[in-house]
Amino acid sequence: MKQNYICTTCGVQYAASEGYPVEICKICDEDRQYVKPSGQQWTTLDALQKDHHNQLRTVEPNLTGLSTVPSFTIGQRPLLIQTPEGNVLWDCITLIDDDTVAALNTLGGVDAIAISHPHFYDTMVEWSEAFHDAPIYLHRDNAPWVMRPDQRIVYWDTEIFPLLPDITLIRCGGHFPGSSVLHWSAGADGKGVLMTGDTIMVVTDTRWVTFMYSYPNSIPLNRTAVERIVAAVEPFEFDRLYSGWWEKVTQTDAKNAVKRSAERYIKAISD
Ligand SMILES: [Zn+2]
Ligand SMILES: [Zn+2]
Numbered sequence: 001m002k003q004n005y006i007c008t009t010c011g012v013q014y015a016a017s018e019g020y021p022v023e024i025c026k027i028c029d030e031d032r033q034y035v036k037p038s039g040q041q042w043t044t045l046d047a048l049q050k051d052h053h054n055q056l057r058t059v060e061p062n063l064t065g066l067s068t069v070p071s072f073t074i075g076q077r078p079l080l081i082q083t084p085e086g087n088v089l090w091d092c093i094t095l096i097d098d099d100t101v102a103a104l105n106t107l108g109g110v111d112a113i114a115i116s117h118p119h120f121y122d123t124m125v126e127w128s129e130a131f132h133d134a135p136i137y138l139h140r141d142n143a144p145w146v147m148r149p150d151q152r153i154v155y156w157d158t159e160i161f162p163l164l165p166d167i168t169l170i171r172c173g174g175h176f177p178g179s180s181v182l183h184w185s186a187g188a189d190g191k192g193v194l195m196t197g198d199t200i201m202v203v204t205d206t207r208w209v210t211f212m213y214s215y216p217n218s219i220p221l222n223r224t225a226v227e228r229i230v231a232a233v234e235p236f237e238f239d240r241l242y243s244g245w246w247e248k249v250t251q252t253d254a255k256n257a258v259k260r261s262a263e264r265y266i267k268a269i270s271d
Contacts, residue, residue, distance in 0.1 A: 002016040004044065004045070004123075005021055005042040006044060006123070007027065007028060007041075007042060009033065009035065009036055010025060010027045010033055010073060011072060011073035011093070012027050012121050013124075014148055020040075020042055024040050026147065027119065028040075031213070031214050031219060032175065033119065045094075045096070045123060048072065051070075052070065053068070054066050054067065054069070054096075054097070055068075056100075056104075057246075059242070060187065062081065062082040062083070062186070063081055063082070063184075063187065064079065064104075065079055065246060066079075066104075068093050068094070072094055072095060074119070076091065076093060077246045078090060078091035078093055080104060081167065082107060083164055083165075086111035087108045087112075088110070088111065088112045088114060089127065089134075090114055090115075091116055091120040091197055092115055092120050092124050096126050104131075110130075112135055112136075112164075113127055113131075114136075114180075114182060115137070116180050116181065116182075116244070117176040117178065117180070117199065118142055119198070121138075124153075125150045135154045136152055136154065137163065138153055138155055138178070139155070139178030140155040141157070141173075141176070142176055142179075156169065158171070159232070166184055167182060168185075168236070169182055170182075170232050170233060172199045172229040172232045173228055174221050174225045174226070174228070174229050180197075180199065181194055182194070182195040182196075183195075183233075183236045187238075187240065188238070191239035192236065193238055193240045194233060194238040194240070194241045194255075195241075196241060196243045197243065198243060199229065200233075201243045202248035202249060203261075207253075208257060208261045208264070209250065209257055209258055209261045211225070211226045211229055211262070213225075220269055222269070223269065226262050227262070229262070230259060237255070238254055239252055240252060240254050241258070
């Protein structure tokens with residue numbers, strides 16, 4: 001029987017295949033990810049549903065985070081944004097089940113899905129199916145890393161993509177050529193919110209952020225790439241920045257934090 005296999009290291013689901021789709025996961029077999037020392041392993045959504053569940057938590061008005069328990073792959077926390085014109089799921093996780101769909105439907109469901117980069121593509125097609133074929137917005141430059149092509153994927157190829165009146169997608173590049181962030185103008189009491197996945201990553205001292213080519217392998221970006229990211233978000237006002245994990249949030253003064261952090265970073269990688 002054909003199965004949509006899921007890589008247990010990155011959580012990305014592949015197009016249906018008899019037997020494993022590839023020997024080594026294409027997302028993991030490169031510098032930005034890794035293959036576990038124990039080797040490539042696969043699972044399925046059915047198997048994952050048996051011993052994992054999702055938790056939801058409000059992080060600010062009209063913004064809900066969700067994550068999988070026990071933690072699966074890199075333990076990210078996507079966000080559901082509720083707006084008057086519709087709800088957007090920013091980034092994704094592998095586990096989707098009936099409880100999660102019911103919980104999100106009490107918040108108005110999901111009208112559109114937008115994902116920062118391939119490490120969070122996960123089971124995006126399953127999510128779309130569960131929410132009435134919600135379109136999945138991906139930057140076209142990341143298309144080579146889509147392992148389960150689907151007609152519900154909408155590729156955008158501009159630098160800025162207005163998704164809803166309150167929500168704009170911004171291509172920053174860096175970690176991946178199409179690495180993107182989401183600007184929500186109504187967030188943080190109208191002072192603006194930026195959601196960044198790991199395109200811009202809040203660090204342990206949450207007043208600061210960083211920019212990396214590879215997080216698991218600690219490979220930095222160069223000066224040009226970092227300056228390009230800062231320039232891409234410069235036209236937008238934001239006070240708060242959510243990167244892709246629960247604790248990785250710069251609560252206030254985030255736009256200055258991005259600028260300060262870029263200066264510190266470039267100084268550190270310069271001669
Ligand atoms: Zn993988
Ligand atoms: Zn990543």
